[in-house]
Amino acid sequence: MLRFITAGESHGPGIIAILEGMPAGIEVDEKELSLELSRRRKGYGRGGRAKIEDDEVQITSGVIAGKTTGAPIAVFIPNKDYVNWKDKYIPIVAPRPGHADLPGMIKYGFEDCRPVAERASARETAARVACGYFAKKLLYKEGIEVISWVTQIGQISADLPPMDERMYDENVAKKLFLLAESSEVRCPDTLASEQMKKLIDDAREKGDTLGGIFEVAALNVPIGLGSYVHWDRRLDARLAAAVMSIPGVKGVEIGMGFKLAEVSGREALDPILISKRSSNKAGGIEGGMSNGEIIFLRAAMKPIPTLQNPLPSVNIVTKKECRAQTERSDICAVGSAAVVAESMVALVLADALLELRGGDRW
């Protein structure tokens, strides 16, 4: 069983993750891991913070001579900015709507929202990408790839091949991924990418922020990951949790998702043929199991909740109305969230694969 715990605050010494349960013998590489982390970090719309973050990730345990040993893998991502924050404490007294600030302060009984903001920061997701790297390496040994791209930012939608194709055809999916990798907003449509960047510029100017939609596809997944036998072993349930847990994500759908509610059974299902199926509206999951088609999901991310032109809030000390506090922050991080989603999906799939290769079929 794969399990991982992450630790670390936004302005603390660094982010740490421990991943337990990785099999021995997987070749891994610190440079490659660093590269993977940089995929999350960059992107048009990311704030200054993302630029300060660095690649000096260290694998401090669980790997010997370039191979996993089966022991817990620890990863440390130092925070370059820490020296500047070490002896500072800037309280947050005007909680930001949409952020963990207010409920977090109340839950844990803090006197201001700083301790919340430190941990609730999306910087934590770097740790998930680090863990996801190892899961991806495991999957890759079996030929499985997890890829993603952005389809929408604010009101700009990419002009892409129809969803039917994106979730059905491996070549289409791979091509979209390659295009996304070279886009600053991780969007495969070059024209839309430019418009999205402009939209981000506009938002920045207005002190506003943006969200969007991304898609994740897992290619070459064997049949039978997950199980219908118990609700918490269903692959769809586990994927939904993994992706919904990414800060800002407010919706997840698998395959045609919400569109399946509108059509009849005849239109919704993917006929079984002797050759490959003729469609993949189910997004590669039937009965809570992978069915051999591309696993495909979409997620919606709300706009970043820290606004430079802030919304109304209440000062928790004076109890008076005010504007929400501001912090250095991103304008838009949909592309980064997509990379995090890849990692979370990879971790779920790797765990399900370990279970499948284990005792499911004796």
Add this chain to the structure above:
Amino acid sequence: MLRFITAGESHGPGIIAILEGMPAGIEVDEKELSLELSRRRKGYGRGGRAKIEDDEVQITSGVIAGKTTGAPIAVFIPNKDYVNWKDKYIPIVAPRPGHADLPGMIKYGFEDCRPVAERASARETAARVACGYFAKKLLYKEGIEVISWVTQIGQISADLPPMDERMYDENVAKKLFLLAESSEVRCPDTLASEQMKKLIDDAREKGDTLGGIFEVAALNVPIGLGSYVHWDRRLDARLAAAVMSIPGVKGVEIGMGFKLAEVSGREALDPILISKRSSNKAGGIEGGMSNGEIIFLRAAMKPIPTLQNPLPSVNIVTKKECRAQTERSDICAVGSAAVVAESMVALVLADALLELRGGDRW
């Protein structure tokens, strides 16, 4: 910690659930539980099967003198139809698209799909509703209610107060729930209910099936359920898994969900005011925690995958193309799924409440 395991096959002796971790001292009642189960069972579009199912549920342990004792609670829901199936074995050799049949058979190495169909049957969700009943009783002691209604079946959408209101105003939500409870399709719009029933009749005639959309609201939830401190403790992630695990559900969104991807931060967030907030677009969850507003989620259910006028399939014995096998089945079960979703949401909230009242704030 609440944990539950369910067991039972569609045509076996009955469905069993054990719920472990319920506090002692909660008043419960077998009749009330039976009534709750009947909410899942009934509904226009449910097949003959739903009518055979019965209310003779037994609580066989964990309750003494009408109160929970802290011991594991076992519930047994006997299957009246069992006598007719006891000595029969009807193999399924033409797997149904959209069902667990094919990937399940491959995963577990069966010779036909019957063993899959028996467990993958939605009848298992009766066990979840039974567990949910206890969770609801616990929540109710704290004034928390979990309710649901159907907004769409196939292409018929209910004419309801706008989403902004449904997720914000407790009175609106409660009224929708009451209306839904007296609708045969659990839809609060009387006119749409009639149209939905007609659509279901049409589908039945064509040997087709339908899906739809439902909404779940949890009222009076205290601040601080779930936590931002670790991804798997986030309430939104846990709710997404719980609802996505319901057979047929292909999409889950919280608050405004996918619509939040299109708007800017200024439009997406719920300003913090001294009095109650002016909106609840976040659906009651910020930073993975309940924020004191209504917890609101929507889910899309695909059409039932067993069609009386079946889709292409392949006979797994002859390896020839054929039509998918048929079984007695529902035409539409969106209302039932909504009741199951209430139960799953209640179980997640109850568990989070047990955790909150524990050590989160010392």
Add this chain to the structure above:
Amino acid sequence: MLRFITAGESHGPGIIAILEGMPAGIEVDEKELSLELSRRRKGYGRGGRAKIEDDEVQITSGVIAGKTTGAPIAVFIPNKDYVNWKDKYIPIVAPRPGHADLPGMIKYGFEDCRPVAERASARETAARVACGYFAKKLLYKEGIEVISWVTQIGQISADLPPMDERMYDENVAKKLFLLAESSEVRCPDTLASEQMKKLIDDAREKGDTLGGIFEVAALNVPIGLGSYVHWDRRLDARLAAAVMSIPGVKGVEIGMGFKLAEVSGREALDPILISKRSSNKAGGIEGGMSNGEIIFLRAAMKPIPTLQNPLPSVNIVTKKECRAQTERSDICAVGSAAVVAESMVALVLADALLELRGGDRW
């Protein structure tokens, strides 16, 4: 991953267990399960209760046509005595020392100890034996056997081959097991068996009770179950928990156990040879993993805490000193505990085996 939850009270309708995670395709048999349950039930020193208990166990799910299906397995062991207790409630107001009565009542806030006694009853262990049956069947497919015998009851110790041999030589272990199976106290020494029975008779006459020591051996265990990589994956830790969780067990040792504290390293360790090792003082576990030798553990059970000639207690209503309440009870149940221990050990080993065959070595 194997997981199981049990439910049921001593005088309720029955004992229920659900075992989740069993692979598909294991042949099982209700009669054989019933026989396994009877091994726990019988034994000199068991009370009238054990005689009332019956073999009418039902597997209500997870098995089709004599084979496990991968779905959760539910077992129901009805309680014949239930009809006599159904409408009775006999409060326990004078808690029994050594029993869960007093701390249980305080923990859960009951008004008397009856609800505690109902669940804390050792009858619950029937459910564990039922789950253990399935684990044993899985292990047996791999040639692994889990066996046990009693070495001591009160001050009567069996005259057995030395511990060095018992834990080293499979033939010795098997022979001890066969002898134990035909002894009413599950002791391989016929003479000691008779003395033990006499001791039990004496204790019964005095209104007293007895405990003892038993040993469990697992034969033909492959190398590498469990792991040194994390404390909670160590096989020794998991076995210790599994056996210590049996009511009445107060000590567990692996291999030479406490005796290893007295000797030097040279005397304590099992040299590695090209052929089989020359000793097995480690009891088959090194570094928290099985090392290919017999897994051997010993456990001490305290005397049954319900005495017919009871010890001082305090009436929880009058707050006055009194004698502890009595219930129908066993005089000695060491042989039964040994059978339960076999089951718990089998469940741990089966789970570890599922993990090993999974991803530990890719």
Add this chain to the structure above:
Amino acid sequence: MLRFITAGESHGPGIIAILEGMPAGIEVDEKELSLELSRRRKGYGRGGRAKIEDDEVQITSGVIAGKTTGAPIAVFIPNKDYVNWKDKYIPIVAPRPGHADLPGMIKYGFEDCRPVAERASARETAARVACGYFAKKLLYKEGIEVISWVTQIGQISADLPPMDERMYDENVAKKLFLLAESSEVRCPDTLASEQMKKLIDDAREKGDTLGGIFEVAALNVPIGLGSYVHWDRRLDARLAAAVMSIPGVKGVEIGMGFKLAEVSGREALDPILISKRSSNKAGGIEGGMSNGEIIFLRAAMKPIPTLQNPLPSVNIVTKKECRAQTERSDICAVGSAAVVAESMVALVLADALLELRGGDRW
């Protein structure tokens, strides 16, 4: 729920632990943590390694302004010796009997035992002591203390007040602890301490090693930690696992432990009186729950498996018989194991306390 994962190898950059689930608001201190770690490190019989280990522990997350924040706590214990090992790789080709070497190499498929030895090293237990420190701070807020002492090393037994008193009388226990804290072998008997040191000197001279017995007591534990309602929630089971998981521990007993097997019920049980009970033979646990008396357990540790005058082994490359490889190692580490046991016990109790204060009694 408290959970923790540790990572790190013996000669790697350092040992890391993440502890998740600690409530917010507990005052902690890096210096105090460092002191606690030094309690594990020192001791007569510890090797040169223990001297190289250092106190420069860093809390890198989960603590702000000297208080826990509810976020995961990460602790990093750097390895001073790392610089010397960084570019070295000294294979272990002659596995040490009693060590994880041989089964570990086979399980994970390594070409030599070095990767096993690195992780199976007892240095990992430093991470547990670090986690235990936080658990102790939580317990201490409730007045609970966890203490330990050594009673035996090899054949030298301490002359201590009888077990009946040690497990019953808080003052006796505290006094033993204080004496142990000033003994180089953590033994409360000054004379025996000297003899133990001599024994250790002798063993060192002979290239041999030693084990022993230690006792752990938890004072002022409230009634009702753990539960009889399910086997895996029993406090005794959880404590047994926690202590048995410490490298080298081969036996655990609670209260009078194995001695309870020899006596009758009348002699074994602790009568319930209006005032404090007259004995504590149960070691503070009845029915798997704390009963308000001192929680008392004993554990046996086998001798260290790395001998300077090594036992027979087999060279895994040449397949020829040889002597087991040697490493720098301790002669005796019973005192250190006792400190680790304190930590593990504290972690179990803290978790049970969080559960109790949560929903067990509504």
